[in-house]
Amino acid sequence: MRRSQLFLPTLKETPTEAQIVSHRLMLRAGMVRQTSAGIYAWLPMGYRVLKKIEQIVREEQDRSGAQEVLMPTIQSADLWRASGRYDDYGKEMLRIKDRHERDMLFGPTNEEMITEIFKAYVKSYRELPKNLYHIQWKFRDEVRPRFGVMRGREFLMKDAYSFDLDYAASKHAYNKMFVAYLKTYDRMGLKAIPMRADTGPIGGDLSHEFIILADTGESQVFCHKDYIDFDIANQAIDFDDVAGVQKIVERWTSLYAATDEKHDTAEFEKIPAERRVSARGIEVGHIFHFGTKYSDPLGAKVAGPNGEPVTVLMGSYGIGVSRLVGGIIEASHDDNGIIWPESVAPWGVGVVNLKVGDAECDKVAGDLYEKLEKAGREPLYDDRDERPGSKFADMDLIGLPWQIAIGPRGIKSGVVELKNRKTGEKQELSPEAALKRLTA
């Protein structure tokens, strides 16, 4: 993409309404525009990042055996009356009437709808297990939206729903999601720590929040320091291996980790003092086993092995996709701007032509741009006739992992400058060597 063609309205000054760093940077980098409180339009760069995150989530869901569907944003109130939640949900639910005065709503979640769909088709235990997910916009009419996309009213969420015949199977479904989540966050360059969450009236140990550590996080969290060094990156997972998956879950739940609501000071203090981590965190996912809470009132039953009706056990598994855009920035930025992990960066490399119009610079920069494009590195070529300083500042702001600066000074001695956004490390090397470094 050529910067001169791109719709990327970056700002030098920070709009006052933005209080936290990710919100400020998202506005300054021209990623989103607020259209109402807690509702955002996604501009090209923001949307590219959103789609990359979404795609990683999708791939890891698919890998774990879940199947993607797409359910509507608008739902009928009748469904929610059947589960009893229409009245319970309160003012957070955006209620709408259609032209026939029928009660509708903009879905805040989809348990009722997926259960209804499941129930309509699945009649036998032989068809289990099933895990269906979708990635769709939700609306919760928060009293007080804030923190930009981190807590908007409209937000993109991946929600998966598992259906199983008995508790053991249901637990395996839960464990698979647990592991898929670890993989998902890891691929985004995030260290997400599963923390025990409130299980409500169901009880048991099957609910976890996935928290990433960031200084500006919304809640206080406590955990054992060893979690920081836990690694899932290069582990091949066999999701059909019940014991193997269970083992991974056990490892990741073996140490203390809790948000302030569930914090137990006595337990925490059993950890050696130098291994205690008390930090701020952002919730980026929540998985929950809720048994028959919805299948029972909605009558989701299958025929069991002996022909008897069995109410299925369910779980639901959410990832805040749009929230992650803000979350990643909170976890990865500096004074100059965003620092994108490679996997979610809107473009892979920034090619900065420091003197547009200079024949040599144009040639070398244009050539590098084309080759990087061909190599699939998704370069962003800053071919604007701007001053070098403002191009560097802009490039740092939008946070692409790599920058190549091509200027007359370097060209004279046959070199360009390759800069790593994260480390700030710069080195001069020939255009060919730079290309090789980035495409190896």
Added chain:
RNA sequence: CGGGGUGUAGCGCAGUCUGGUAGCGCAUCUGCUUUGGGAGCAGAGGGUCGGAGGUUCGAAUCCUCUCACCCCGACCA
């Protein structure tokens, strides 16, 4: 939903107390000079001062109502 605050050019703000030609910086456009970390000079364009009523010869400014947005708290992916 309680408490507090702000609405003036795309962004950041002054002007409001004490009514009298709507301003500044950045951004934008033109020209010249500049060109390796957000340039300099000269010129230009851009506003129903959030909206509706009212007071007044005259309202960004005073009064009433209203809408939007932000912050703290309670609540939440």
